[in-house]
Amino acid sequence: MDTQKTWNISKATQLYGIDKWGAGYFSINEAGEVVVRPSGGDDGPKVSLHEIAKEIETRGLSMPVVLRIENILGSQIRLLNETFRRVIRESNYQGEYKGVFPVKVNQQEQVIEVISQFGKEYNHGLEAGSKSELIAALSMMKTRKASLVCNGYKDEEFIDLGLHAIKMGYQVFFVIEVPGEIDLIIDRAKVHQVKPNLGLRIKLSTQAEGLWSESSGDASVFGLGMSHVVDVIDRLKAENMLDCLQLLHYHIGSQIPNITDIRAGAMEACRLYEELVREGAPMGYLDLGGGLAVDYDGSNTNFHSSRNYSIEEYCSDIIESVITVLAKNRIPHPTIITESGRAVVAYCSILLFNILDVSSFTPPPIPESFPEPPSELIENLMATYNMVSSKRILECCNDALFYRSQARQLFKHGQIGIRERAMAENLVQHILIKISQVSKKMEHIPRDVQSINKLVYDIYYGNFSIFQSLPDVWAINQILPVIPIHRLNEQPTRPAIISDITCDCDGKIDNFPDPTHERNSIMLHELRDNEEYYVGIFLVGAYQETLGDLHNLFGDTNVVSIHVNDDGSYKFARELEGDSVADVLAYMEYDVRSLRNRFKNIAEDSIHKGYITARERKAILADFEEGLRGYTYFEKE
Ligand SMILES: *Cc1c(COP(=O)(O)O)cnc(C)c1O
Numbered sequence: 001m002d003t004q005k006t007w008n009i010s011k012a013t014q015l016y017g018i019d020k021w022g023a024g025y026f027s028i029n030e031a032g033e034v035v036v037r038p039s040g041g042d043d044g045p046k047v048s049l050h051e052i053a054k055e056i057e058t059r060g061l062s063m064p065v066v067l068r069i070e071n072i073l074g075s076q077i078r079l080l081n082e083t084f085r086r087v088i089r090e091s092n093y094q095g096e097y098k099g100v101f102p103v104k105v106n107q108q109e110q111v112i113e114v115i116s117q118f119g120k121e122y123n124h125g126l127e128a129g130s131k132s133e134l135i136a137a138l139s140m141m142k143t144r145k146a147s148l149v150c151n152g153y154k155d156e157e158f159i160d161l162g163l164h165a166i167k168m169g170y171q172v173f174f175v176i177e178v179p180g181e182i183d184l185i186i187d188r189a190k191v192h193q194v195k196p197n198l199g200l201r202i203k204l205s206t207q208a209e210g211l212w213s214e215s216s217g218d219a220s221v222f223g224l225g226m227s228h229v230v231d232v233i234d235r236l237k238a239e240n241m242l243d244c245l246q247l248l249h250y251h252i253g254s255q256i257p258n259i260t261d262i263r264a265g266a267m268e269a270c271r272l273y274e275e276l277v278r279e280g281a282p283m284g285y286l287d288l289g290g291g292l293a294v295d296y297d298g299s300n301t302n303f304h305s306s307r308n309y310s311i312e313e314y315c316s317d318i319i320e321s322v323i324t325v326l327a328k329n330r331i332p333h334p335t336i337i338t339e340s341g342r343a344v345v346a347y348c349s350i351l352l353f354n355i356l357d358v359s360s361f362t363p364p365p366i367p368e369s370f371p372e373p374p375s376e377l378i379e380n381l382m383a384t385y386n387m388v389s390s391k392r393i394l395e396c397c398n399d400a401l402f403y404r405s406q407a408r409q410l411f412k413h414g415q416i417g418i419r420e421r422a423m424a425e426n427l428v429q430h431i432l433i434k435i436s437q438v439s440k441k442m443e444h445i446p447r448d449v450q451s452i453n454k455l456v457y458d459i460y461y462g463n464f465s466i467f468q469s470l471p472d473v474w475a476i477n478q479i480l481p482v483i484p485i486h487r488l489n490e491q492p493t494r495p496a497i498i499s500d501i502t503c504d505c506d507g508k509i510d511n512f513p514d515p516t517h518e519r520n521s522i523m524l525h526e527l528r529d530n531e532e533y534y535v536g537i538f539l540v541g542a543y544q545e546t547l548g549d550l551h552n553l554f555g556d557t558n559v560v561s562i563h564v565n566d567d568g569s570y571k572f573a574r575e576l577e578g579d580s581v582a583d584v585l586a587y588m589e590y591d592v593r594s595l596r597n598r599f600k601n602i603a604e605d606s607i608h609k610g611y612i613t614a615r616e617r618k619a620i621l622a623d624f625e626e627g628l629r630g631y632t633y634f635e636k637e
Pocket of ligand 1 (some may be wrong): 340
């Protein structure tokens, strides 16, 4: 084990893996604080997140806060576009790249606004999967040169809106997802006398690994099978509208960890593209959907929360696949569209929160002596404690668990009292800690002992709700990087898991990125009196902000957007106050006015019955009002 003296920043960097998952945007400075460098890479301005957190609180906004670094959005859009452009140039590809951002990945107005702003230079457009998203996207488009791809089920209103946009000079693609859609589109196009740009969403047989593998392959609910494709072509031919068919679309899942699947998908799609050209469709666009993964755990592997490729490899594998397949019949190279959502927005948001309390695993010390004569149970436990060594570790582990259950049985049957049971449980905890310490020095840790290590940690209570702010952690075991944003020049000494403040036993984080194979707990610092301890959960910009729910009526968090200037100063670009208690009650259909009146009546009745005075009623009602106005999370006085 390191001692405080040998601890340094590079050890902290290694422990939390920040250089692995941080993608150049995050690192630790000499003062032991996490800094953000929105340009990525080695130069460019840096800002301490601890400083930002303190500034936020000074302005009167409470934790938890979703902190967005706007420039990171710009950097990611630039990275994706510049990389594609370079690969295209270097491989003599004849088409261009034109990305779109899928609105569903982060629908917040601020985010779409910033993406359209930064995307303008690259003609980076938007993808809409519903009528509401189309309305949002249309109003946010900053250039007619960017594309607007419409996926999802489309009713008449949806189609009409898209047709109007085409009339106004926007490049809107209607992607046909189900065979029935084509008739309605043909119909509405005739009514409005607009020539629609059509795309086909196809069901590939290529299936990607990862958590979203059912987005593709035979089990996929989306997309047209081969006979549907043939039907749609025939239908278009019959209407003399085959010249509208310009785009082939597929999406084999989000967060595809393995580059092999991305390549296989592209190759298969190109074969179909070729067939559509042969059928006489003009084509010109190949849309590969989303899937570009984020390396959340920094392992650079095909694990579901990682990816075994770089953006560079992603771009060049796609371009190479297209060149290879289309070369055989000299089909002209299409414009490449990707709908990368996660990879564009994940990095820009950080959930910041303070730790409210710690429930320490450290038991009270073993007493110097036990009541005489010591019971057999206590004697056995002491003997086990003294026996713990690497040679007998498994035996001690089994014994400790056996005696613990014996103590519980004896208590249940009234044979021992609460004091003896407490003593026994205390000794068991000491044995487990000793086992855990001994095991850390062993090369091969028996499986049962490994699971002991999962029990020996503190619980840090964080001021946030998993269900509201990190739904994927709860729902699909998504792993997200977690790191205290300050004090990293001190060695953290407590293995911990993090619990939120919902009263739900699922409301915890006990899976962490894994540079040292210690994935069920994270090392944190001991709390100090009168000093906040801030923790950040990183890479939460994609999907986390709106999938969340109001479990235990914890509402939206405060949001602060920062823009970092070239000289290292920063400005609070936008600020959004989270929900108040009255807001979330109103979402649940409570009428706040009548709640207030009912409470007034209860107070009045309490005066009448002599429980409180009129003066007390005034104070109680004032507190009730303050409660309604308050933030749904833990507020400092
Ligand atoms: C969800 C979705 C995306 C976004 O996928 P990412 O993996 O986040 O890039 C793109 N296209 C379609 C059709 C989607 O449903």
